[in-house]
Amino acid sequence: MLKPIHFPSAAFVRPEAVTLQVKPLTVAGRSAQVVFSVSSAQARARVGGAAGAAARWKGPEFLILDHFHLKGKTALVTGSSRGLGAAIAVALAEAGADVAVHGSSIAPEATRQKVVAVGAQSIALAGDVGDAEVCARLVEETVRGLGTIDILVNNAGIIRRSPAAEHSEEDWKTVIEVNLSSVFRLTQHAGRHMLARGSGKIINIASLLTFQGGITVPSYAAAKGGVGQLTKAFANEWAAKGVNVNAIAPGYMETDNTEALRNNPERARQILERIPAGRWGMPEDVAGAAVYLASSASDYVHGHILVVDGGWMNR
Numbered sequence: 449m450l451k452p453i454h455f456p457s458a459a460f461v462r463p464e465a466v467t468l469q470v471k472p473l474t475v476a477g478r479s480a481q482v483v484f485s486v487s488s489a490q491a492r493a494r495v496g497g498a499a500g501a502a503a504r505w506k507g508p509e510f511l512i513l514d515h516f517h518l519k520g521k522t523a524l525v526t527g528s529s530r531g532l533g534a535a536i537a538v539a540l541a542e543a544g545a546d547v548a549v550h551g552s553s554i555a556p557e558a559t560r561q562k563v564v565a566v567g568a569q570s571i572a573l574a575g576d577v578g579d580a581e582v583c584a585r586l587v588e589e590t591v592r593g594l595g596t597i598d599i600l601v602n603n604a605g606i607i608r609r610s611p612a613a614e615h616s617e618e619d620w621k622t623v624i625e626v627n628l629s630s631v632f633r634l635t636q637h638a639g640r641h642m643l644a645r646g647s648g649k650i651i652n653i654a655s656l657l658t659f660q661g662g663i664t665v666p667s668y669a670a671a672k673g674g675v676g677q678l679t680k681a682f683a684n685e686w687a688a689k690g691v692n693v694n695a696i697a698p699g700y701m702e703t704d705n706t707e708a709l710r711n712n713p714e715r716a717r718q719i720l721e722r723i724p725a726g727r728w729g730m731p732e733d734v735a736g737a738a739v740y741l742a743s744s745a746s747d748y749v750h751g752h753i754l755v756v757d758g759g760w761m762n763r
């Protein structure tokens with residue numbers, strides 16, 4: 449289905465990514481002559497718009513949208529083979545960024561292709577972020593492959609479930625390294641490039657367990673609590689240097705991370721009952737928050753943890 453969306457300038461359009469069609473449309477009660485809409489299934493309607501349509505557009509200028517686009521920016525999204533990371537990588541590309549995607553054991557070619565289909569450049573990287581050297585290498589490879597690093601999304605993470613009394617030393621160490629130490633290291637490495645340039649955006653994927661203790665996931669809760677604190681610690685030092693460090697705390701999302709919860713009828717019911725929105729979140733639900741925190745629209749936002757949870761925390 450075609451959904452025409454207007455943008456004020458051609459800056460949003462990657463001509464190679466879209467097929468244009470002429471379509472009559474009535475906008476805000478006025479009949480516009482024609483609009484161009486995206487017909488490529490891959491680019492979907494979200495890329496939207498064309499210089500011609502912008503020139504004919506008689507309505508508001510939508511100038512604020514210029515602050516949300518990421519044209520000319522480069523990003524690294526860790527853990528983007530699927531789930532939230534894949535949705536964020538594609539969303540950043542749709543907003544105009546070139547994106548390095550990453551998987552823990554295999555470079556995620558499928559996500560890379562989705563990013564390229566939008567019209568962005570992309571490279572696919574692999575490596576366990578629980579390893580300090582890998583963190584340094586991922587930032588280096590992003591800079592080498594895409595020219596620089598403007599945006600870092602610390603999304604990679606794992607979860608291990610067992611009662612706190614039995615939670616193994618191995619689970620504790622692994623989860624803390626992958627979910628917390630990697631955020632410290634990747635932020636340091638990417639941040640050095642950003643500080644040298646005087647601009648950059650770092651987005652950490654926190655959790656509702658940044659605020660709450662959870663059940664049978666003590667290492668995960670400790671790590672995600674730490675991610676919230678690291679977000680504020682870095683933001684305090686880097687805010688005046690043009691680098692924004694913020695976090696997104698997703699609610700209960702339909703991803704691998706929550707598969708065990710969704711397969712447990714009682715937990716699944718209890719969780720759903722507490723979500724005011726009346727549904728679990730989908731990966732795409734965090735896309736808008738990620739684009740916002742990656743863009744100049746959030747330049748005065750520092751150390752914030754943006755909860756995207758269907759209202760869970762309000763209950």
Ligand code: GCO
Pocket residue numbers: 607654655656657662663665697698699700701705706709
């Ligand atoms: C759990 C945890 C995690 C997330 C949750 C909310 O699995 O027990 O609650 O799944 O932290 O999705 O962010």
